[in-house]
Each structure stands twice: as structure tokens, then as C-alpha cells.
Amino acid sequence: MTMEQKKDKKEIIRQNMIERQSEAKVVRKIVFIISIILVIAAGAVAGGGYFYLKSALEPVNSENHQEKKVDIPIGSSPTNIGKILESKGIIKDARVFKYYVKLKNETGFMAGEYTFMPSMTIPEIINNLKTGKVVEDVVFKITIPEGKQLQQIAGIVAEKTNKNADEIFKKLNDPAFIKSLKDKYPDLLTDEILNKNIKYPLEGYLFPATYPFYKEDPSVEEIIGVMLDKTVSVLKDFRPEMEEQNYTVHQLLTMASLIEEEATQKVDRDQIASVFYNRMKIGMPLQTDPTVLYAQGEHKGRVLYKDLEVDSPYNTYKHPGLTPGPIANAGVTSIEAALSPADSDFLYFLATSTGEVLFSKNLDEHNRKKAQHISNK
Template identity: 65%
Template sequence: MTTDKKDIIRKKMLEHQSEAKVVRKIVLVISILLLLLIVLISGGGYLYIDSALKPVDAESKTLKKVDIPIGSSVTGIGETLQSHGIIKSAKVFKYYVKLKNEGGFMAGEYQLSPSMDVPEIVSRLKTGKVLAKASFKLTIPEGKQLEEIAAMMAKATKLKQEDVLNKLNNIEFIKTLMAKYPDILTEEILNSSVKYPLEGYLYPATYPFYKQNPSVEEMVTAMLNQTRKVVSAYSEESKKKNLSVHQLLTMASLVEEEATEKADRKTIASVFYNRMKIGMMLQTDPTVLYAQGKHKERVLYEDLEVDSPYNTYKNTGLPPGPIANAGKASIEASLEPEKTGYYYFLATSDGDVIFTKTLEEHNKEKAKHITGKK
């Protein structure tokens, strides 16, 4: 190879090296700029969120009346607070509530100030520290059926019980509620075998109302909000147990109706699950009474013949839907039953519950404590 050719090759190599150095410098500069941009954006985002969580005016002594209607969504509450100048950003409020898994906000007319930060406002909305006193409080006990709840709602608002019950079972009304609560009210409640679609879904609690005559929808919305709050807390456990909300509330209603003050709900639940595991009928008396639409102290053998999908003496598995509302203890028992070998139980006259493993043992206990009951 001649000297000239070598010089040409050497020059080209030097040129390539020089170009590579320039490219590396450009890439380095761009990378640094991008990194700085990311830092500025993330830092700016953090500062924005941090600022939005702080009071609008920390020195303000103004108190504003803010009305939070029954059934308000987190988005709606945030927009209301922002429009009243109580918070800086409805979006940041919404994301904060979701991130902190807050909920259970209570309706009412609140007295809030721009000097309050978001955590304090959330706390007030949860505890119901309102300006106005409740016009009345409606207490729904555990183990109540829809017809009984309709009577309580009617009495509290001077509505006719028949009108309340008709509203609670109106298919168009039910569908509007399903659209509003798709996570708890599913197509399962519209099964043709289900007696009342909302049976078991109106959570037992005390509900304050801030006007004398709230509508049926307003009252039901308050109850469904509470049901959603309670049930959503157990969503992971429900998935693990492969239970839909409808199945969970159905099982919980059976536990609720069978339980006495002295009863261990988790052991009662274990009996039901043990029976279902081997295809044995649940044979629980409250389902028979529900099928008949009766309240009786004694269930007779003739009652067990009622032809109904709710009759667990004639049908295996869970009934088509809940037979009453259930409290937290019964819901938890349905998700975390004891591990037992029991297949039978009976309640004595003094409220004790006796659990047994075989029919022979059960019949012996029955002869001792409940002879002649059926």
C-alpha cells in the first residue's frame, strides 16, 4: 500500500473519530437536558400537589356553608369544595381521597373555611361535623328484611308503606341504581327467582337526614353508599373465596338470621360451607320462613314443604339472594369461617348454639333441647 493511500485512510479514521466525539457530546448534552426536564417536571408536579393540599388561605377566618347532598360522588364533592373556594383543586382532592383510600363521606350542610387543609376537610366529611343538626335519624337494625325496612322508612317520612315498597321494587328505579352502583348491584339481583332485588343490600346502620321528608331515593342512596363502603373493604377476600357481592350478602344473611347473641358466627358459616362442599342441602329454617313471607317462632314439618327456590330443605346451594340485611360480623364470618368438621347446629331456648358432626349426634341434642319443636 502506498504512502498516499495510508494517509487518506488515516485522515478518514481521524474524521470518523472526530464525528463520533461530536455525536457523543450531543447525546450527552441531550441526555442531561432531558434529565433536568424530568426533574423539573416531577419536582414541579410535587410542588403543585403539595400546594393544592394546603389551605387556600391559611390566615382566613371566614366560615362558609357548604351543602354536600346525599349520594354525592368524590368528584362532585371536590368540585363543590373548589367552587366554594375551600380547596384549590378538585382533581387533587379526588386523587388524594383515592390514594388514601378514604370514603364514607356523610351528607349534610358543613361549615368549612379556606384556612383548612385537605386532610382536615376529609376528616370533617368522614365524621359528619356539620353545621345543621339532623332533622331525624333512621336506624336500620341487623337482620331486617326489605318489607320491614320499607315500613321503617315510611314511618319516618310519613309515606305510605305500600308506596315505599313499590318504589323499592320498581324495575326502572332498580336499573338507575344499578347504573350508579355497578360494583355492588349486578344482574344477579334481576334473577327471576329473586323475591326483592334490593333485599340484603340496605346496610344496617343509623342514617342522619337533614331535611324532614327525604325521598325514597335519597334514603336508599345513603344505605347503598354504606353497603358499598363496607363491601369494598373486603373485595380482596371476596375474590380469594370466589364470591360475588350477591353471593357474599346471601351467605351473610343466612348467618345473620341463624345467629344468636351467644352464637359464634364463624362456626355457623363453617357448617354452611361444609355442607355446600359435599352437595348437602343447607336446611336452614329462616329460608323457609322467608319463602312463606312469615315470621314464626316454630317451624313445622309442613312448612318445610313450601315450593320455593328459597327453600333450602328442597334445593342445594345458596338461595337465589339474601333473605335479610347483614352486619359486619356476619359478612366477616362468611369470608373467614372457622375450619371445623361440623355439619349440624341447633339453638337452644337460652340462646346457646350446639354444633355437631353427625346426624346421630344432632338428633340426640335435638331430643334433649328442642323435642316437640317441629
């Protein structure tokens, strides 16, 4: 082989090596890109799977307390039980139920005719199936209307349970009892309820609803626990909005209570909410009469000018911003209004004798409407 041929051969080898290196770079780049795509896809699937599982483990409808009878035959496997519960609308996904039971190593399910509700959580359902808590008749119900205050709630509970209203109210304000509840509901009952200006720590935290009880004489602890469970369940749906708006539970329930106490059957609560927020933006006191009555501990139809002088941190005529805490319990509509106020320029509103609420953008307009509609009131 001549020197020239050797040079040509070396050059060919060199070119081949360069080509292979170039190809290797391309292949590595392709592999890298594919790997990134696979990681992203896997993440998306995992993320989607996580949210699906999270949703499937939640109650079908936390607001639906309609009782449904469900028959679990003898010898039913977790798979069959899951299918029965899904067909009855008690759980969202039978497969998720089956895997949850396996993961938690839950056994000992008992056959029988049960009463379940779409508002129940999977752990509650499993507990009933394990303890054999079958169909029970409701012994009595306690209905807590919207806009009720803690002392009124104590009276309602006393009337339904033959307990002493004063003793119940005393229990609801007992520091040891409050501490035990704070330990049990740390995300609901925070240190904000212990503010030195708070009149009653649990004010506004006992959600308005109808509560069924299945035994003759439940303790005050049991009754209040059921009500707080309901509050937790309701607020869970609002958590994303609360976080987005940097709202604590205490602040939300406080604003919602003011809206609740000012609202009538005929008014859009979001409009009232807009007035409160518009005032707060410009540093104007909320000047809402129910806060004055709450400060006085009275229930009356009309607030007089002398009442506005009451010395209390709850008096929104003297102190700008929110009250130290809720002044009553609030329903879902008022909570929604607190998170989603109307977009308005209103700074004033007044209720007429017919229950209609009139809104105004300035004081002159407000006074004209006041003179027209309630001057002789």
C-alpha cells in the same frame, strides 16, 4: 523502525483494543445492571406512591359517622383548609388534599362552620365547602337493624317519614327504579338481582345502620341512595377478599344473610358459616329454617314439618346450595363470617331456648342434643 518493532507496536495496539472492548463490555454490563436497579427502584417508589395516594384519598374511617364541627376562616387557602381538616381527623393528608384540589381545579371554597364526618370522601368534603353546606341540625334519623327484610325496611321508612309503606315497597320493586339504581351502582347491583327466581331485587342490599337526614321530607330515591352508598362503602373494605375467593357481591350478601338469620347474640357466626360451607362441600342441603319462612313470606317462631314442603327455590330443604338471593340484610359481623368461616368438622347446629347454639359433627350427635335441649319445645 524495524519490521520487528512494527509487529510489536501492532500487537500492543491490538491488545489495547481488546482491553478497551473488554472494558466497554464491562461498563455496558454495569450500566445495564444499574439501569435495571433504577427502574425497579423507580417502580417500587411509584407503586408505593400510588398506593399511598390511593389510601390518602379514601375516608379516614368509613365506619365513623361521628359529626365534627370544623371552622373554616375567611380567606383560607386550600393549603390551610387541608391542614385544618387533617388536624380534625377529617382527611388523612393535607398535602394530598391540596394537590387534589389543584389537579381538579377546584375553587370557590366558602368560609363558615361546617359539620364533617371521618366517613366522608374528599369529593363530598369539597362539595360541601363549595356549596357552603354549613352546620345543619339532624331533622330525623332512620335506624335499620340487622336481619331486617325489605318489606320490614319499607315499614320503618314509612313510620319515620309519614309515607305509605305499601307505596314505598312498591317503589323498591319497580323495574324502572331498579334499572336507574343499577345504572348508578353498576359494581353493586348486577344482573344477578334480576334472576327470575329472585323475590325482591333489593333484598339484602340496604345496609343496617342509623341514617341521619337533614331535611323534612327526603324522597324515597334519596333515602335508598344513602343506604346503597353505605353498602358500597362497607363492601369496599372486603373487595380484596371477595376477589381472592371469587365471590360476587350477590353471593356474599346471600351467604351473609343466611348466617345473620341463623345467628343469635351468643353465637360465633364463623361457626355457623363453617356448617354451611361444610354442607355445600359434600352436596348436602343447607336446611336452614329462615329460608323456609322467607319462601312463605311469614315471620313465626317455629317451623313445622309441613312448612318444609313449600315449593320455592328459597327452600334450602329442597334445593342444595345458596338461595337465589339474600333473605335479609346482614351486618359486618356476618359478612366477615361469610368470608372467614371457622375451621371445623361441624355439619349440624341447633339453638337452645337460652339462645345458646350447639354444634355437632354427625346426625346422631345432633339428635341427642336435640332430644336433650328442645324435645319439649
